[in-house]
Amino acid sequence: MRPVLRAAGVGGSRQRLRIEATGAIQGVGFRPFVYRLAASEGLGGFVRNTGDGVVLEVEGPVQALTRFVERFDTEAAAPMSVRARRVEEIDPQGADTFEIAPSTCEAERLAVVLPDLAVCGECLAEMSDPGDRRYRYPFTTCMHCGPRFSIINGVPYDRVRTSMRQFKMCTACQAEYDDPASRRFHAETNACPMCGPTLALWDVAGNERAAGGQALSEAVDALRQGAIVAMKGLGGFQLLADARNELTVQRLRARKGRPSKPFAIMVPTCDDAAALAEIDAVERALLCSAAAPIVLLRSRSDGAKLARAVAPGHNAWLGVMLPYTPLHHLLMRELGFPVVATSGNRSGEPVVASEHEALERLGGLAECFLVHDRPILHPVDDPVVRVIAGEPVVLRHARGYAPLDLALNGRETPDTACVALGAHGKSAVALASKGSVVLGPYIGDLDGSEARAAFARSIATMKALYGVTPGVVACDAHPDYYSTQYAQRQASEPRRVPHHLAHVLSGMVEHGLEGPLLGVAWDGTGYGDDGSVWGGEFLAIDAGRCRRVAHLLPFRLPGGEAAARQPTRAALGVLHAMHGEAALSMTSLAPVTAFTAHQRGLFVAMLGRGICSPWTSSAGRLFDAAAAILGLCSHSSFEGEAAIALESAATGAAWAYPLEAPVLREEGRTLIADWRPAVASLTRAIAEQVPAGPLARGFHEALADLIVAVARRVGMHRVLLTGGCFQNAMLALGAIDRLRTAGFDVRTHHRVPPNDGGLAVGQAAFALRPLIEEKA
Template identity: 50%
Template structure:
């Protein structure tokens, strides 16, 4: 009997979660467990098995569903193990009961699982003196260990991985062949007698120790305040004692990373709680199979053991727990947190080979802890934060990549569509392969600023195609003609589909939220994106329907002094904003203290040159970017005139909110008229200048500015009249902005959507490009 209504009556406080669970979840009583848990919590929906894992859809209140997710992880059957758990929050459809649906038949799809954090059973073994894998740093089973970083090609057999050169000993082979053993067909299976081994090297590559002795020498290196290079799962880490200021300062100098926060790896969750607030959701993320870096709010009323140089002037700390046996052994031996940052120089790709690392990191590291299991592809640590009570992935890599986003097959879907390669953007690069209806998004690659980074981009692109045996017939790329990814696409000799940057942002968020058949108002705010009119977009409101899209509103444009140079100098953005408002009066009239600090940030010669550039409109491209508006306001408020990493000024403005609350905002009129509406920031800037002159606290100025941006979204949403509002672009990594927009939109009866498993920044662009390409083919 069908228990589901065809025309449901949906309660307004209900929502739906769609969950895909992969791992050891079949044949272990997982579906009956889900049924019992859902009925106990009075939730409606269904669960079934498929060739790809267990699928669950469940409806209830947000509080009930969060409890369901927490208990699912905590109370799962003892012999089960979750390798990945993907959850997306969607609109309710009106289920009236919970049922176990029949299993879905069909061929198994070639989905490569991400690398999986060490499971409890393996962790127990490596600390059991009676176990033959005692202190063995490459212990794994079918429930955990390397996957994506060791596989060369499908199918996922040992011969197709970097473990092929390690022949299993009789004991390991017996485990591998026994269907009742948890290492049955565990492709990386190994032990101290037959598997990879550790070595400790000097910076010159001289072997000083092997095995457990190498591990102990590595621990001693960190304890002496030196820098340790560690070959981990998807590449090298550089590690130092997180409580040693001198060591952290030296790491910054050597790595050429002036102020950007470092991530910290803690031995245990208990030690994390001494430094940071940890909510139930954040605990679940820290302990999850993905084991990402989680941005946690630091405790302000306790003495810290973390050197201030780790995350300067930052109320958050990027925290992760050990996720491989090697990391567990290291951190247990140290007993204290360490900085664990990517093994590279700034703007270069992470090192994955020990000989490459010796050459590239020899002027940074004092010692190298290496092993002989080859890393097939570089995969950095993922970064997440909790926004509006949900996980938001800000850097999608280890633990998440390369799990696919699945598109819905409809009668309008293109028949037998070709494979599509999408090459993403220029910053926070990731690429994607569309093998309809699945889109496989690569791991985070990084900014394509250096030849080494571009080489890594090319290798990742080739690797993704090889892994899925995809031969793209079409390449989707950004509209910016000077992106390295664009020039790469042009050299492939394939038909190209050009996708506007912010349209790709909106489509990525729509795909993640299963909204591609709906019409939405997309709010795409970021730092830079090439506009259809040749200007730099970044404060965009796009109406996107299944058939078309158009720009319905945007922020008023202003000049960027020096183009890309302004990105690293918020003082230039501020000067451009002030000139747009005041014209030459900025330089000719008596300077008020409201903005004298902006003029004083330049030498007289610089001011003369910049004034000439503004008057003659030389190298002063115009932009509508909200990301740059953040930079300019940060400079005007006196926070940052120059920055050392992308987004530093904007995050400083967000952090200035700490401890300050106000419902006030600045005026920001929306000029509708005919055609495209314009959000005019001029009254906002003038009001901020008055507050600066009145010496209003920066925290209040920041709060009022954030509230003003929220007001602008509400105003445009009401003017456009679309119920569904999609929030995307790098600006929506800002938790305060995103949470306030969501709250206000809901109060006004709108339905807001935001990113969860795909980054809101340019790491999601490739996904949107593939979707745009399929839409283009469908319309043709």
């Protein structure tokens, strides 16, 4: 029976208002909030979820209605967020009761589906209370926390449309669900040990070794003894290991096929994180937020001991997160030490979500499996966030952040829906319709069959969840990307969107911007319309037009894509652009001596004749080259390894060696940013035995100065920094500070990743309202 209240029946004129609201208002206690607000003002009417938000009607005295609307606008607390509301007066119906009415499915726009949320403090307090019926229950949730996106299969958000539908609430839980005074009033994930999900520990054959609390205790014992445990979490499996145990972490690396990319770690408390890394106020708030991301933190030189294998090589940062589910909290309280908490997958594959799939795909990695019986409908990995220039920047758009709903600000073509398929790496899908675009969660690189299957499932999920059949398919312009080839199979004429323009548009959508604007799009690679590899681009956007107004001086990449894995190849291309064949005899430089005389002869021929050596303007490859020239990285086992080594060296330097400034020159209507003077002074300083750290710092500063120089020449007041290179905090901060000092309005990414993980947002914006591309 649905709870109701009696209208006060106070004298005076009566009115009835209808309010339609959209935003993050389903699954966050919004209907109970409205119910209690109406009760306190003595109003009649109803509130219900719809396919795109919430509709409510309230009736009563005019003064009470006025107070209700004012409080409606001011008292909704996070994670509730009303993005838009429409209020209209309708005829009174004589209602003297208020109720939470059954949901309906009609929709005028895309609904906002809330991301999964970390467990709240009140639920943690209950779990810690021996007298509470949820004491040590690993699936405790309420209206303010717990799974959302990972368990929903349709909107509006009701229990029957989640994977919790298989758990019938016991009498006590149902009473909470029906009680307006309870924070579990209409909490769709409500459960307890009597009626909710349960825990079990399996061996590698899938045999149950223990259940409930005993399963948790045995998993803790296994971790203490050096075992690798695969644990089913909120959005998928994690591989856990004692982060202090060198042999265990090395074994995990060998089994997972991940030779050097740093592992994320989980620590029991924020104080434990502070013992390992430097944490400022913004980073601390991120760690403790409802999103509970992995936060990239500066390692402490005097920090607590971790296995060297956690973050080997030249890396100044640790990826740290706190427990974010009741199960994680229970586990970490028992352990009391940091654990590696890496995605439950093999290298290059998507995260595993099903316990039976985990036995097959993770069987050779883990010694045991801590599982539960709450189905994960939509796998979602852990998010990664970094604070840059004092602001959080999402690098991996995942649990706690995805899906993300953004307004298109008039970019939509009426009655047209679009699915945008992103790039090949850091894949994520976006769906645009009815004036908004929704960015789905990170999938990964589309190299293997498992990742490609997950990509197809993500597209199907987005279409089904939001009830949209797209008439337009958007993709990257690169013909060899799997996402592009997939688009060609889905549509006869997919909208091919230039890679770096999509980067710029993704930032513009995030900030609700129109032109005029200068987009600085720097990354590792992108398909250029001249057939070369772009990546150091300056794009002017104005009046529905786009033009490439400047770019970095191109150089050849011997071996093409192989140069992304071997920074020494990029370095040879850079040196050849400066010195010609003589570059390959500069044996005082690390990238030259990395090859035999015979190999150097082959590279001379390749570079001189352009054999398997495409031109590139890539800022990412230029950073790789600098790292190799400084002897910091010769081989990359993961994307960005060389750039990370270069930034780490720069971050650890107390001063910057001043490099010669890059030069700007005009070729027709285009500015060419010639970086050769800076690299030439870099190589001279190496010969003078200047340490790598100050040189790395000087290189960052030279490129930040270059961005300002181009911006001054182009003359647009607003500048947007986008692309994977601006994940580099030193480059981004240097450019931001210099541009602002010079009087520019600078915008950067925050919620939409600056890397290819946010590309689909820009693709959708372009597909629904294309820009005219002007040639230089």
